[in-house]
Amino acid sequence: INCVRETLPLFIGAKEPEQLRKLFIGGLSFETTEESLRAHFEQWGSLTDCVVMRDPNSKRSRGFGFVTYSSVTEVDEAMKARPHKVDGRVVEPKRAVSREDSNKPGAHLTVKKIFVGGIKEDTEEHHIREYFEKYGKIDCIDIMEERSTGKKRGFCFVSFDDHDTVDKIVAQKFHTINFHNCEVRKALSKQEMNAISSNRGEFEIMAVDLVMEVAEGVTVVAVQATETRAVDLVAAVMEVMEATGEVKILSSQKHMCHLHFECITSNLSYPFRIWRGWKLQRLWKLWWTAVKLWANEGK
Numbered sequence: 001i002n003c004v005r006e007t008l009p010l011f012i013g014a015k016e017p018e019q020l021r022k023l024f025i026g027g028l029s030f031e032t033t034e035e036s037l038r039a040h041f042e043q044w045g046s047l048t049d050c051v052v053m054r055d056p057n058s059k060r061s062r063g064f065g066f067v068t069y070s071s072v073t074e075v076d077e078a079m080k081a082r083p084h085k086v087d088g089r090v091v092e093p094k095r096a097v098s099r100e101d102s103n104k105p106g107a108h109l110t111v112k113k114i115f116v117g118g119i120k121e122d123t124e125e126h127h128i129r130e131y132f133e134k135y136g137k138i139d140c141i142d143i144m145e146e147r148s149t150g151k152k153r154g155f156c157f158v159s160f161d162d163h164d165t166v167d168k169i170v171a172q173k174f175h176t177i178n179f180h181n182c183e184v185r186k187a188l189s190k191q192e193m194n195a196i197s198s199n200r201g202e203f204e205i206m207a208v209d210l211v212m213e214v215a216e217g218v219t220v221v222a223v224q225a226t227e228t229r230a231v232d233l234v235a236a237v238m239e240v241m242e243a244t245g246e247v248k249i250l251s252s253q254k255h256m257c258h259l260h261f262e263c264i265t266s267n268l269s270y271p272f273r274i275w276r277g278w279k280l281q282r283l284w285k286l287w288w289t290a291v292k293l294w295a296n297e298g299k
Contacts, residue, residue: 020171021048021075022068022096028052029089030061040086041067045074066096079164095167106188110163112139113187114170117155119143120180127178132158136165157187 025037038050049068052061069075075095078084084091094110101107116128125141132138139159145152160166166186169175175182 016072018048018068019096019098020072021070022066023075023078023093024064024066024096025084025086026064026092026094027089028061028063028065028091029087030063032061032065032087032089034065036087037065037067040084041078044069044078044081046070076168082164095164095171098171101170104185106186109186109188111166111186111188112161112163113157113159114166115155115157115185115187116175116177117183117185118180119152119154119156119182120178121152123152123178123180128156128158131175131177132160132169135160135169137161 023041025041028037032052034050034052037052038047041047041050046069047067048070049066052065054061069078079093079095082093084093097107119128125143128141128143129138137160139161141156141158143152143156144154169184170186175184
């Protein structure tokens with residue numbers, strides 16, 4: 001009974017959240033209207049809303065819009081019917097990202113792999129597979145272990161054959177695997193993290209105080225950041241630094257949080273290239289942000 005209960009949809013008996021029923025439609029023709037957009041996507045279900053985003057001054061289409069279905073099942077059917085062509089042009093439908101999540105690193109990237117954190121020692125691969133295969137076809141599952149002891153490190157990576165499966169999973173805020181609550185987010189490659197760093201500056205939040213020491217092949221990294229972004233920082237740093245070992249929160253205050261883990265990597269110069277790549281003005285901005293946070297904490 002418990003196994004069946006765990007695999008039931010999260011929102012049985014309740015109205016499904018609008019965010020989970022909404023699709024972002026990119027690549028629209030400038031001639032596409034709400035009427036033609038609605039006419040196309042209504043083939044897969046009843047729409048409760050349809051909008052083409054326009055410039056507030058010129059009223060010209062901005063090339064994208066949103067459609068909202070009456071159920072998540074209808075969204076799934078529309079995504080299964082890809083590719084979509086509206087007014088003679090192939091468009092790109094994706095699960096809409098909430099405003100809350102839109103500023104997270106990689107929120108709008110198209111990936112086929114997820115990071116799953118908070119996995120307990122008694123959770124095996126078959127538990128992970130049984131939970132996630134209901135969302136879509138799984139390519140592989142990598143449960144991370146300590147190299148020396150084989151002890152599970154508390155997280156894994158799951159790869160799928162379709163990026164929409166990943167988008168659907170991360171849109172759902174809560175996941176329970178083997179009766180344990182787990183955290184799920186998109187897994188980004190080093191190249192994607194570097195692109196975020198250079199193009200959007202999201203790595204700025206990673207280093208108010210970045211300390212690196214090398215001893216016997218072990219890199220110790222201490223990251224200082226706002227507590228609300230602590231989990232994001234851990235995932236980002238572990239992905240880029242190829243970290244091994246458990247992450248430890250050394251201290252946590254109202255505004256600041258210190259994180260620590262050991263990193264064993266064959267390319268120890270990589271962290272230092274990251275450090276040298278930071279511009280002076282970025283470091284100054286981070287330092288000033290820290291000063292303001294500490295000042296606010298003292299009030």
